[in-house]
Amino acid sequence: MAARRDGLAEWERGFALAGVVLVGLALAAVHWLGLLVGGAGVGLLARSWPRALAGGAGFGALAWLAFVAVLADAGRLAGYLASGQLLALSAGMAVGLGLVGGLAYGLRSAGSTA
Structure with missing residues (x-):
C-alpha cells in the first residue's frame, strides 16, 4: 500500500485510532x-x-455513551436520566473535554508525518 501525503497508510491510521480510543x-x-x-x-x-x-x-x-451503558448495566439509568442538570452537565463535560483534547492537532508541526 502506498503511504498517503501525511505519512500513514489508511490501515495504519485505523489501527492507531482504534488503539487511541481504547486507551x-x-x-x-x-x-x-x-x-x-x-x-x-x-x-x-x-x-x-x-x-x-x-x-x-x-x-x-x-x-459518555459508554458511561450510560455502565449505568444501564448496573440498573441505575432511570435515576440518572431523571437527574436533569447532572445529565446535561456530564454529557457536556464529556463532549467538551474531548473537544478540548482535539485541539492537540495544533501541536503538530507543519511538516509532521504523523
Missing part, C-alpha cells in the same frame, strides 16, 4: 483526564482542524 476510554474510566488524552490522540491523528475537533467531540460522546 482513552480505559483512562476515562478511572479519571476525567482520560477524556483529554483520548481527544488529544484522536486530534493528533486527524488530517485537518475540523476533523480533529469533530473527532475529539466524537470521542467524548462515545465515552
